[in-house]
Amino acid sequence: MSTAAETANRAKFLEELIARGHLIPGGEPGIYGRGSDFHKIFTAFDELVTRMGAADRPERPRFPPVMPRRTLERAGYLKSFPQLCGCIFSFGGADAAAFDLAARAERGEDWSALLSKTDAVLVPAACYPAYPAIALRGPLAPNGAVLDLGPCWVFRNEPSEDPARMQMFHQRELVRIGEAEDVLEWRDTWMSRAALMYEKLALDARLEVASDPFFGRGGKLLANSQREQRFKFEMLAPIACDEPTAVTSFNFHQEHFGTAFGIQFADGRPANSACVGFGLERITLALLRAHGMEISNWPRRVMGGLWPDGFTAGN
Amino acid sequence: MSTAAETANRAKFLEELIARGHLIPGGEPGIYGRGSDFHKIFTAFDELVTRMGAADRPERPRFPPVMPRRTLERAGYLKSFPQLCGCIFSFGGADAAAFDLAARAERGEDWSALLSKTDAVLVPAACYPAYPAIALRGPLAPNGAVLDLGPCWVFRNEPSEDPARMQMFHQRELVRIGEAEDVLEWRDTWMSRAALMYEKLALDARLEVASDPFFGRGGKLLANSQREQRFKFEMLAPIACDEPTAVTSFNFHQEHFGTAFGIQFADGRPANSACVGFGLERITLALLRAHGMEISNWPRRVMGGLWPDGFTAGN
Numbered sequence: 001m002s003t004a005a006e007t008a009n010r011a012k013f014l015e016e017l018i019a020r021g022h023l024i025p026g027g028e029p030g031i032y033g034r035g036s037d038f039h040k041i042f043t044a045f046d047e048l049v050t051r052m053g054a055a056d057r058p059e060r061p062r063f064p065p066v067m068p069r070r071t072l073e074r075a076g077y078l079k080s081f082p083q084l085c086g087c088i089f090s091f092g093g094a095d096a097a098a099f100d101l102a103a104r105a106e107r108g109e110d111w112s113a114l115l116s117k118t119d120a121v122l123v124p125a126a127c128y129p130a131y132p133a134i135a136l137r138g139p140l141a142p143n144g145a146v147l148d149l150g151p152c153w154v155f156r157n158e159p160s161e162d163p164a165r166m167q168m169f170h171q172r173e174l175v176r177i178g179e180a181e182d183v184l185e186w187r188d189t190w191m192s193r194a195a196l197m198y199e200k201l202a203l204d205a206r207l208e209v210a211s212d213p214f215f216g217r218g219g220k221l222l223a224n225s226q227r228e229q230r231f232k233f234e235m236l237a238p239i240a241c242d243e244p245t246a247v248t249s250f251n252f253h254q255e256h257f258g259t260a261f262g263i264q265f266a267d268g269r270p271a272n273s274a275c276v277g278f279g280l281e282r283i284t285l286a287l288l289r290a291h292g293m294e295i296s297n298w299p300r301r302v303m304g305g306l307w308p309d310g311f312t313a314g315n
Numbered sequence: 316m317s318t319a320a321e322t323a324n325r326a327k328f329l330e331e332l333i334a335r336g337h338l339i340p341g342g343e344p345g346i347y348g349r350g351s352d353f354h355k356i357f358t359a360f361d362e363l364v365t366r367m368g369a370a371d372r373p374e375r376p377r378f379p380p381v382m383p384r385r386t387l388e389r390a391g392y393l394k395s396f397p398q399l400c401g402c403i404f405s406f407g408g409a410d411a412a413a414f415d416l417a418a419r420a421e422r423g424e425d426w427s428a429l430l431s432k433t434d435a436v437l438v439p440a441a442c443y444p445a446y447p448a449i450a451l452r453g454p455l456a457p458n459g460a461v462l463d464l465g466p467c468w469v470f471r472n473e474p475s476e477d478p479a480r481m482q483m484f485h486q487r488e489l490v491r492i493g494e495a496e497d498v499l500e501w502r503d504t505w506m507s508r509a510a511l512m513y514e515k516l517a518l519d520a521r522l523e524v525a526s527d528p529f530f531g532r533g534g535k536l537l538a539n540s541q542r543e544q545r546f547k548f549e550m551l552a553p554i555a556c557d558e559p560t561a562v563t564s565f566n567f568h569q570e571h572f573g574t575a576f577g578i579q580f581a582d583g584r585p586a587n588s589a590c591v592g593f594g595l596e597r598i599t600l601a602l603l604r605a606h607g608m609e610i611s612n613w614p615r616r617v618m619g620g621l622w623p624d625g626f627t628a629g630n
Contacts (some may be wrong), residue, residue, distance in 0.1 A: 024448045028381040028434050033330060033448050039465075060630050061339060064483040065380055065468055066437075068342040078426070079417040081404040087430055089404050090439065091397040097491040097532045102394040110432075111393070115402055118426035118472055119343050120482060122403065133339045133348050150354075153380055153468060155330075157405035167435060168379040199498040203351035216410045310628055315375050 007161075009241040014163045020293045027102040029159040029168035036315050041171075041284045044306035045093055045201075046151050049172050050221075051191045058174065063129035065153040065168075066120045074260050080214050080222065086122035086155040118250055126152035126173035126223070127275045131261040134177060139266040143165050146176020146186070151280055158274050164239040164282050172278040173310055177263060180254070180272040187250050190276040194248050200305040203237050203283075203290055205247060206309065212233035239287040247282045278296035322476075324406040324556040328604065329478045333449050335608045344474040345482035351441040351630050356599045357485070359468050360516075363622055364487050373463035373489065373502075380443035380483075381435045389575050395537065399469040401437035403432040413616045441488035442590045443466035445610035446576040447515075449492055449587050454581040459493020461501070466595055479554040479597050492578060495569070495587040502565050502574050505591040509550055511564050515620040518598075518605055521560060525549035552601040562597045565589050591630055 017023040024033030034042065069087065072078060077085060089112070091101060104111040123129060126149050127199065134145055139271055151170045159167060176186040191207065199203035211223035226232055231252045236244035251274060257263065258270035290315045291298040296313060303311055332338040339348030350358065355424060377389035384402065392400060404427070406416060412429055417428040438444060441464050449460055449504060466485045474482060491501040508524065525547045526538035541547055546567045551559035573585035574577065580586065606613040611628060616627055 025451065026378070026444065027386060027447055029436065031379060031381060031383065033379075033444060036375040037376050039375065057630060060351040060354065061621070062354050064340075064346060064348075064468065064481075066346060066483045068346065071342060073420045073423075078420045082408075082413045082416050084404055086403045086433070086435075086474070087427065088401045089427075089430075089432075090400055090402065095533075098397045098588065101580075105388045105393045108388075110400065112404075112432035115404075115432075117404075117425075118401070119474070120472075122344065129341065134592060136340065138418075140622070155381065157403070163628070167378075168381045178502075190318055208503055218410075228415050265342075286346075294459055307374070315372060 004240040006243060010162045013240040014161070016293060017163060017285070017288070020229050022066060022288060022293065023163060028167070028170050029161055030165060033165070034164065038284055038288075039097055040293065040311075041306065042158070043285055045278070045287075046172055048197060049174075050148070050308060051147055052197060053174055054108075056146045056148075056174075058146040060148050060150065061130065061133065063123070063126075063133075063152065063154065065124050066124050067129045069119050069121050071128055071132060072121050072124070074261060075131075075257070077124060077128075080212065080219070081124065083160060083215050084124060084156045084213070086121045086124070086157055088118045088151050091120050092116055107175060122155035123143075123152065124154055126154055126171040127175045127257075127273075128174055131257045131263060131273070135261045135263045140177065140263055140271050142179075142265070144176065144182055144271060147175040147177075149173045149175065150301075160239065162240055164245045164285055166281055169278040169282075172280050173275055175273065175275045177258070177273045183272045183274045187252055187274040187276065191233065191250055194250075194276075194278075197305075198235065198237070200301060201287060201302050203247075203286055205235045205237040206244065207233055207235050210246065210249065223266060237283075238292075239282060239285045239289055245282060245286075247279050249277050249294055251277070316534070316583055320555040321558060321586055321602070325477045325479075328555040329476070332478060332600070332603070333610060337603060338478065343482070344476055345480060347478070347481065353599055354467050355626075356602055356610065356621065357595050360593070360598050361487055361595060363512060363621060364489075365463070365511060368463055368505075369597055371461045371463075371489075373461040375463050375465065376448065377465055378438070378441075378448075378467065380412055380438050381583065382438050382444045384432075384434050388445060388446050390446075391575060392439060392443075395527065395534070396528050399436075399439060399471045399473060399528070401439070401472055402432045403585065405433045406451075407429065424442075429575065435498065438467065438468035439469055439471060441469055441486040441592065442572075445490055446572045446578060446588070450576045450578045452629070455578055455586050457494075457580070459491065459497055459586065462490040462492075464488045464490065477555055477607055479600055480562045483594055484597075485595040487595050490588065490590045491575070492586050493586045498587045498589040499567060502567055504590040506548065506565055509565075509591075509593075510619075513550065513552070515568065516602060516617050517614060518562075520550045520552040520601075521559065522548055522550050525564065527562065529604075541569045548557050552605075554597060554604055555602045556590065560601075562594050562599060562601055564592050
């Protein structure tokens with residue numbers, strides 16, 4: 001629900017973030033540069049996640065923000081969220097067409113018809129590239145796998161004036177693959193850890209049953225079913241207006257990705273999986289909203305939680 | 316020049332990198348996941364760049380890997396490198412078209428005709444988003460600006476089996492904007508710093524006058540002119556074969572970006588600019604080639620250069 005007052009609040013918050021150098025206008029809605037203080041908060045929270053998850057002794061692979069188109073298809077993304085996908089097109093022509101393209105661009109005309117699809121798409125959810133990588137290894141060990149994917153850039157085609165809804169942002173994502181009970185226990189552990197983290201950082205975050213933004217008329221049914229089965233939880237905190245926004249999500253996929261990507265135990269059963277995603281930009285923004293635009297004025301307890309070795313001002 | 320022997324060497328090196336867990340096949344040429352040791356080397360070199368550049372007291376803004384299409388047009392990228400661009404397309408249709416799209420994807424058919432262009436493109440060179448951001452501030456101070464953009468993901472549409480030529484990789488990019496003489500002096504300082512860094516890391520890197528991969532028949536002339544004017548230098552090191560590959564580039568743009576993006580001094584003159592780009596994946600690969608696949612066996616001096624506080628094995 002977006003009222004006129006909320007829209008005004010969002011605009012005011014964005015204006016303040018820009019005036020204080022935390023965000024840098026990027027020329028399109030939802031595309032921003034980040035100032036150095038913003039980046040410091042972002043990095044400190046990212047490192048807090050690392051410390052909180054260290055007990056799991058996760059593997060730490062890293063994946064780029066593009067992946068094969070085929071991974072998007074196999075994950076079933078196009079059925080659920082076609083409106084959010086980002087597919088990469090490029091130019092494969094020869095001299096004459098290249099000349100035409102450059103000339104159109106120079107005249108400010110549309111040159112998109114000269115492009116054609118490549119085999120790459122933008123990663124829409126940080127865990128997607130991990131599933132085929134795990135499947136490649138062969139049968140899953142009985143205790144499965146725990147992955148910490150680090151801070152990952154993900155893309156969603158949803159230009160918005162709300163600074164909490166960027167087109168390209170970081171998910172700090174953790175993934176558990178294994179037996180259903182192990183996966184669910186791990187997800188619950190992260191719910192407790194996240195609650196502890198937000199308490200430490202004096203963020204007013206609350207846990208809710210949630211659903212994904214499924215596309216179209218059929219999407220409502222999917223969302224309702226997801227809620228009823230309690231497959232997705234979110235922690236929400238106020239960011240650009242009083243109405244809180246999701247800052248962390250806890251997702252149980254059952255056998256969806258195990259089946260889609262062929263991740264199996266030695267006996268052939270598909271693996272279950274769950275992921276936890278921290279929205280690093282949203283959390284940074286929520287902290288700026290809660291504690292003010294100037295880090296050095298933040299409560300001591302919050303500073304101590306983010307910078308246990310002390311905060312260093314300056315570039 | 317790519318001989319059959321070089322192609323075989325590249326395939327062998329890639330195979331070894333995958334077998335040792337440094338790279339994870341991503342399902343398309345030039346798209347790889349990175350293992351945790353690879354990421355450790357990558358991060359350590361990135362931090363070495365930070366230490367080497369600290370004396371410049373750079374500003375440290377961060378930009379996402381997507382930017383407005385208009386920035387690509389203004390930078391003149393489409394005239395020079397249309398074949399490398401990555402433009403983002405998405406789905407803007409309603410229920411019936413979405414159903415068609417998902418059905419085509421499920422049948423393994425082409426669904427790209429149902430997509431349309433968005434206003435976002437992938438960043439092809441890490442410094443591009445910085446120019447409009449600096450222009451936004453108004454007139455440039457007499458001593459200009461020094462930027463450290465951190466490790467930035469950039470995209471180039473050039474699928475290749477050479478592990479040193481990825482489609483999505485990190486440029487660690489530093490930018491100097493100001494008077495021509497200041498900019499050139501800064502570029503030369505970084506040439507010395509880079510030479511020192513590679514010496515410390517026992518990498519056999521050599522400096523050469525270079526040119527960009529300009530498109531088409533006209534491109535050769537542009538490349539020759541760029542070489543004659545010594546606008547671009549590269550440091551090259553052996554990676555996947557004996558023929559060395561560029562690992563760092565030093566680029567003087569004259570007033571190109573100053574004029575294109577309206578970065579001016581108070582008297583209205585356009586600024587000059589230069590950038591230095593470290594290819595973080597290539598440098599990581601060059602180190603693995605030079606010193607072996609197992610970090611803990613690397614020469615002590617190299618370990619000390621990368622991990623002055625000591626190397627920690629494990630995840």
